Amino acid sequence: MTESDNELVQLCLKENALAQKRLYELFASKMNGVCYRYARNGEDARDILQEGFIKVFTRLKSFKGEGPLEAWIRRIMVNTALDFIKARSKNLFEDEEKIDVKNHATNPEVMNKLQSEDLVNCISKLPEGFKAVFNLYAIEGFSHKEVGEMLGITESTSRSQYTRARTKLEQIIQQRFKVNEYERV
Amino acid sequence: MKEFDKDNWELKARQLADAFQPKPDDSVWLNVEAALKPKKNRRGIFFWLFSFIGVAGVVCGGVTLYLLNTGDQYQGLNKQAENSKIETVVANNNSSEVVKSVPTVTEQKSEQVAAIKSTTENSPLNTQERKVIPSKKQSEIIELKTVVKNNELEEKPDLIITESNELNIIEPINPFVFCGLNFKESEWRTLPPDIILNKHSGKKDSRWMLLASVSYMKQHSVLKSNDTNQTFEKQNANYYDGSLHLIHQFPKARNLELSFGLGFYELNQNYNTRKEQTVSVFDTTSGNPLISTDKYTDYSTGSEFSRNAFVDFGIGIPIIASRNFSWNISTGIRTEYLIKYTSTSGGVIPNNFANLGINYLESISSNEQNRIYLKGILNTSIRYSLSRHLAIQSGFSSSYSLTDRYNKSSSIHQRDFNFGLNAGVLYRF
Numbered sequence: 053m054t055e056s057d058n059e060l061v062q063l064c065l066k067e068n069a070l071a072q073k074r075l076y077e078l079f080a081s082k083m084n085g086v087c088y089r090y091a092r093n094g095e096d097a098r099d100i101l102q103e104g105f106i107k108v109f110t111r112l113k114s115f116k117g118e119g120p121l122e123a124w125i126r127r128i129m130v131n132t133a134l135d136f137i138k139a140r141s142k143n144l145f146e147d148e149e150k151i152d153v154k155n156h157a158t159n160p161e162v163m164n165k166l167q168s169e170d171l172v173n174c175i176s177k178l179p180e181g182f183k184a185v186f187n188l189y190a191i192e193g194f195s196h197k198e199v200g201e202m203l204g205i206t207e208s209t210s211r212s213q214y215t216r217a218r219t220k221l222e223q224i225i226q227q228r229f230k231v232n233e234y235e236r237v
Numbered sequence: 238m239k240e241f242d243k244d245n246w247e248l249k250a251r252q253l254a255d256a257f258q259p260k261p262d263d264s265v266w267l268n269v270e271a272a273l274k275p276k277k278n279r280r281g282i283f284f285w286l287f288s289f290i291g292v293a294g295v296v297c298g299g300v301t302l303y304l305l306n307t308g309d310q311y312q313g314l315n316k317q318a319e320n321s322k323i324e325t326v327v328a329n330n331n332s333s334e335v336v337k338s339v340p341t342v343t344e345q346k347s348e349q350v351a352a353i354k355s356t357t358e359n360s361p362l363n364t365q366e367r368k369v370i371p372s373k374k375q376s377e378i379i380e381l382k383t384v385v386k387n388n389e390l391e392e393k394p395d396l397i398i399t400e401s402n403e404l405n406i407i408e409p410i411n412p413f414v415f416c417g418l419n420f421k422e423s424e425w426r427t428l429p430p431d432i433i434l435n436k437h438s439g440k441k442d443s444r445w446m447l448l449a450s451v452s453y454m455k456q457h458s459v460l461k462s463n464d465t466n467q468t469f470e471k472q473n474a475n476y477y478d479g480s481l482h483l484i485h486q487f488p489k490a491r492n493l494e495l496s497f498g499l500g501f502y503e504l505n506q507n508y509n510t511r512k513e514q515t516v517s518v519f520d521t522t523s524g525n526p527l528i529s530t531d532k533y534t535d536y537s538t539g540s541e542f543s544r545n546a547f548v549d550f551g552i553g554i555p556i557i558a559s560r561n562f563s564w565n566i567s568t569g570i571r572t573e574y575l576i577k578y579t580s581t582s583g584g585v586i587p588n589n590f591a592n593l594g595i596n597y598l599e600s601i602s603s604n605e606q607n608r609i610y611l612k613g614i615l616n617t618s619i620r621y622s623l624s625r626h627l628a629i630q631s632g633f634s635s636s637y638s639l640t641d642r643y644n645k646s647s648s649i650h651q652r653d654f655n656f657g658l659n660a661g662v663l664y665r666f
Contacts, residue, residue: 168257
């Protein structure tokens with residue numbers, strides 16, 4: 053944690069309103085992006101962000117400053133998003149369609165042309181379970197064992213779900229670019 | 238945590254995902270800021286509430302004990318008996334007094350003799366005032382009568398002479414120990430004035446009473462969803478009820494009453510819904526994703542209205558403190574039927590979780606299929622008898638209820654705590 057982060061945290065702990073707003077402004081946009089990846093729509097993302105920041109400020113005293121503040125806030129956002137998803141659907145992997153995992157490969161050109169907003173839009177189209185596993189493994193960088201613990205599934209389930217999630221995402225990306233190509237023509 | 242391969246598809250995806258940083262809506266910060274404002278100290282409210290109950294109990298108990306110790310219920314009757322003695326018994330011998338009582342045969346004869354003597358010896362005869370100068374023998378007889386009557390009154394306190402020379406016998410009362418206090422037999426379980434009046438008039442005592450009462454209470458509710466395991470708290474509902482109770486006093490135990498009641502209540506609530514959320518606390522350095530969980534609270538606002546009918550059964554103990562006052566403690570169970578329910582959600586914090594909770598409650602209530610409901614009630618009140626038939630009473634009410642509410646797909650468990658005031662009019666048949 054940087055010195056400025058430390059000062060900001062100390063001021064926030066003293067319930068300094070300006071410091072709290074500063075901390076919010078510092079991380080709000082980045083965390084909003086995180087929330088968008090787990091949410092179904094903008095409204096859900098806003099609710100998760102709001103919940104997450106309330107948790108950040110109420111639990112700030114438990115932050116020991118041993119790691120980056122951003123990483124700590126990010127973890128709270130991710131867990132808030134997972135709580136949100138779990139509260140909405142009991143079984144994350146109940147209704148997921150069968151996917152032929154052999155038939156997937158994203159055209160490298162497509163991946164190079166892909167904009168960040170496009171990717172997030174494509175991720176948001178994934179079923180809840182796929183979305184959670186993909187975000188946790190591919191974006192947040194957790195291992196399958198950790199993903200399994202967080203979602204209450206086994207490591208192998210996490211692994212297989214991730215493969216299917218990635219296949220599905222690549223299909224969505226390909227389909228989206230085909231549509232865009234047609235639109236251009 | 239795994240390491241990313243630079244050529245990895247995930248690395249590209251991660252870079253793209255991290256680059257996506259849309260500016261959030263301004264309302265998010267406003268809501269966060271509102272949620273961070275200092276919350277009301279609910280523990281303080283409960284402390285004062287229970288302190289108030291304690292003080293009220295001590296005051297009620299103190300007044301009751303004071304009235305018990307003054308022995309008010311016998312004071313009037315003793316004075317009456319003393320007056321009767323004064324009227325009946327002639328004053329002491331040497332002084333010349335007017336005789337108010339009916340003279341005995343011996344006295345009448347003595348008086349006649351004295352009158353004849355005085356007529357012959359001291360004319361003219363004074364017809365305006367008949368002064369009697371008792372002889373030595375007469376004085377001795379009168380003194381003896383006085384002693385005998387006084388002894389009778391001391392030996393039999395329950396024998397009371399009334400103006401109409403009618404003996405009214407109050408039935409014997411046993412000593413009684415209540416809460417470790419040994420009340421003397423003459424100060425405990427005495428009859429209320431209406432029953433004494435009944436005995437005078439020779440009518441049969443009525444043990445049936447009708448109580449019309451109203452109460453106003455504050456309600457605090459805790460609701461737990463059986464499906465999603467979420468907890469909500471609703472605070473400061475306004476509870477109004479009106480009821481009619483038929484009360485029966487036990488013939489052999491006057492300090493025991495049974496009641497059966499019917500009534501309606503309305504619950505009107507502009508509430509803050511408080512939801513407890515579990516927060517995950519992380520150790521960012523070791524990579525351990527979860528080291529502990531803690532709880533924080535979440536608020537939302539809305540309003541709720543319900544109208545209900547209820548039936549209850551109760552048992553009460555009227556501790557009779559004086560001729561007019563009694564201190565009543567009653568307890569009972571109640572079951573209810575929901576007649577009407579309306580609610581609105583939303584407010585200053587349009588919080589998703591809390592709104593989900595309110596919507597959930599609305600869904601349960603509006604499509605409610607079944608309800609298992611039980612309420613325990615505890616009242617304490619002071620009753621004041623205005624006459625043989627009429628009494629008024631007022632005091633404190635509290636209740637605790639458990640409700641399980643169901644519809645086709647969901648259920649919720651609700652606990653309510655109420656505390657407030659009651660007042661009523663009691664008619665004895």
